[in-house]
Every structure is written in C-alpha cells, then in structure tokens.
Amino acid sequence: MLNGHNANPSLHCCCEATGTYHEPPAEYLNGHYKMSVDNPRKIKGFANAVLQRSKTDKQDAKLIARYCKAMNPEPWQRPTSAQKQLQELTRYIARIKKQRAAEQVKLQTASDTIGQFIKDNIKYLNNLLQKLNQELKAFYKANPDYHRNRQRLKTITGIGENTAAVLLSTITSRFDTAAQLAAYFGLGPKRHQPGTSVNGKERISKVGKSDLRAALYMPALVAYRMKAFPAFIGRLKAGKKPPKLIIVAIMRKLVTIAFHLLKNQTEYDKSRYELTT
Template identity: 25%
Template sequence: MTFAGIDVSKTHLDLALVSNSPKPTRLRFPNSPEGRQALLAALAHHNPAWVALEPTSAYHLPLLKLLAENRLQVALVNPYHLAAFRKAKGERQKTDRQDALLLARYAQVYHEDLRAYTLPPETLRELKALVGYREDLAGRERTILNQMEAAEWAGSKEVLALLQKELACVKGLLGEVEARIQALLATLPEAEVLMALPGVGPQVAAAVLALLPPELWGRAKRAASYAGLIPEREESGKSVERSQLSKKGLPSCGESSTWAPWWRCAMTRRCGPSTTACSRGERERSRRWWPWPTSSSGG
C-alpha cells in the first residue's frame, strides 16, 4: 500500500509518498487553488490508502476541505503524537520535506489506528469559525484592559481615551458575534441537549460543538482523548505521581479559555441524555451523538 504525508505552509505544500519501494516520492506544490488541484491529481495517480496532515493554523483548511470533498481518507495527526514518533525514530532534521516524509511514515506505521476526517456540515464549520473569532476578541479585550491600567498609572490621558474607543469597538463586535453564535445554536438540536445540563450555557455548548468532530459524537473515550481530558499517571518504582489531565489533545482543544467547557461537560456525565428533561424522541436522538457515557452506560 501507498501512504502520503503532506506538510502545509503558507506558500507551499510538500508531498511525500511511501510504499514498499525503498525510495520515497517527493513533490512540492504551491499552496494556491491551482497548486492544490495539481496535488489532488498527483494523489489520484498514486492512489494512497491514507493521507496524513498536521493541523497548522488555517493554512491546511482549503486543502483539507478539497481532499474530504474528493473522498480521500485523510487523517489529522495530533502534533504531540507526531513529535513522539519523530523522537522514537531519532530524527534530527526538521524541514518541510522531512516533515512530509515523517507524516507518510506515521500513516504507514499506524494506519490501522488512524481516524478518517469527515467534513463537518456548513453550520458547524461556521460555528467553529465564530467561536475562534470570539476567542480572539476576548483575548484582545483582556489586552486592552491591561493597557488601560498601564495608561492610568502612567497618566497618559490621550492613550487612555484611544484605548477606551478601541475597547468599545471590541465589545460591540463581541456582542455581534455572540448573537450570531446564538442564532446558529438555535438550529442545532444537539445544543439544546447540551444546554439542558446544569451550568452549561451557550458559550460552553458552542465551544464543545465547534471543537469536537461529529465523527466522535457517541464515542466517549475517543472524545475525551481528543480533548486531552484523559488521566495521565506516572509510576516508577516506589514513586507514584498524582494523576493529572494529559492536556495532549489537538491545539484547538488546548487553549486555556476552552478548558472550562470541556471539563464541565466531561464532569457532568451523569446528566447525559437519559436524565435530561426532554421527550423520549429527543433522548433517542441525543444518544446517537452524546460524546460522554451516561449514568446507565458505565465508564
């Protein structure tokens, strides 16, 4: 079988293909609409069993969408797992070409454990974009408040006035984004089930639905691992460290401001669909996607 690895940067795409042949195939394409189509043609020619990608900001998203629409088996590799694989192989060089080859080798070794990426519905993609933008705005708001405090101590009245204008603008955008998120949540039955949990509101529901891939809904252990909420234990001889959360999920789940939503929903497992105040039909629908075990389903 042939396996492909693609390293994505802002300007180009490095493709590596490995098979039973001792020499890998290496190709480079521009990260543009034309370049992505050329890469797709190359993949169609070699017909790999898996295509491995590492999430890189937003530069990989157009390619990921294109590959998913053309029904290729694409796996998004956790950066932590890839770094561990690099260390295990003793790789010392880290270049775009080497990263592409490492991704292809990773797919070749772990192809039985890979999870195929499924393109989420447009509503969920838009929700994820809005949640990310809200995170950026919230971060900017905190920065402005800190700058205002510094300006007050420095007695900079002109700077303080400008910062107040900027803060008002950011707060206005936050309100608009929140309204759009609320409108999207109103169209999702899953959001209604989530918000029926104690302490779970629109922000928590939006974060969970935006960051948890739909293909993991209903798979409690995989969902927890994806979010980095699995316990990590260290033992060596008589030394036993206290267990802690691994926090080794994908980067989008590792932002400090999103830990509360993930943790709160994980800890309210007994308030799953079997105990929410909804109709029997709603409970059955919720069980099909509910990512955590309920009180009746065990651990």
C-alpha cells in the same frame, strides 16, 4: 501534483492539525483520497521515536508520510456546512474576547496618552462581540436541531451560552465514546508509574486542544462552587484530591454528560448525574 505522479486512488494522505490552515487542503484531498488530520504532538512523538535529528519542510513531509504508513491514523471527517459555520463563529468569538481581555489589562496601567485609544478599541470589540452573538442567534434560528441541542446542554449545571456553542461545534459523529471525546479535549488521565517503587501524580494528558479546555474551566468552577455533584466531589475530597484536580475532574464529567445527552438525545436528569459518584 499527485496526478502527475500517477497517485493511486487508495493513497492515504495525512497532515498535521494546524489551526484552520489545514482545512482547505484536507477538504480537497478528502474528495479524492483517504485523508487523515492528526495531532501535531503525536507526530512529534513519532519523530522522537525514530530519532529524527534534522527539521526542514522536506524532512517534516517525509516524517508525516512515515507516520501515516506506520500508524494508519483514522480518516478525517469533513464537517457539515452548519458545523463549520458554528466552529468559525465560536472560534472568532473566543479570539475577540481574548483581545478584549488583553486591552482591559493594558488599560489598568495605560498613560493618558494612549488610554483613550484603548477605551475606543474596547468599545469597538464590545460592539463586534454584540454583532457576532447576533449572528450566533441567527445561526440557531436557521438550524433548529442545533438550537434544541443548545437548550439541552444549557440545562447542565455550569454550562452557559458560550460553552454550549463550543461543545456543539466540537461533538460530532467521529466520537464513538465519551472517553474519545475527553481525550480530544486533552482531559484524559495520564499516570506516571514506571515501577512499583515510583507512583507519580495523576495528571491530565493535555494532548488536545487547549482552547476547548479553556471553555470548560469556568463552567467546572461554577459547578464546583454550587456543589452540583456532591457525591462525586465528596469522593474526590475524601481521597484528599486538591481543588485544582477536582475542577479538572468536573471538566471531564461535564464533557461526558454533554456527549451522552447529544448522542442519546435525552434531557439532563439531575437525580442521575448530580447524585452519582
């Protein structure tokens, strides 16, 4: 279609990140033109800025084209085959765990009529998770670099098998700094202070992937309960920060530590990270 319109090789294409649906067209276009994949919330914010009132497929396409021209988003980086395989495995494992949790909740109030069916489904999902975890182990065996980095990440207090896999599938060369990675996770700070008389509470931006943040919540909670970062947590408590905010701060700290360990290929040093503020 683009060839039929005599598209210039310097054409800049852009689309929204829509789960995994954007990946096939992005991979194809990336081989012929400059390709960008951006956060839908950024494009929605641009739509508000230009006062777009109607919403149709045609209008959305025009909007994304205007956004691309005005904002010049960074080029999309195609993941390696190993990276894509790990991403697919971690996403599917998370999906099956979510389904199992939903069935377990249903079972608590289920009647005898459907109770056994739910139990059978939970059993099936448990077996499927077992097979997926075996597939994940086979992946690490076939990719020793990922295995070494997985072991490296698991030495961080609170980081287990699942979170290590999620971090490995996410942290790529596209991120130059830990702040960029934290922003991708939606863990960047967001302050609301429109004037000197108004000082709103600081929150996380959440302009990022909620499933990635979910994978970090339990590790951060474990680190908090184990008092893994006493000086850091102590400073936040001294500032009268509530536990929920401290948990989020630990999530951001875990992402930062993981980034530096993988980028510098260094080992986790408790004396450096757990005793600093």
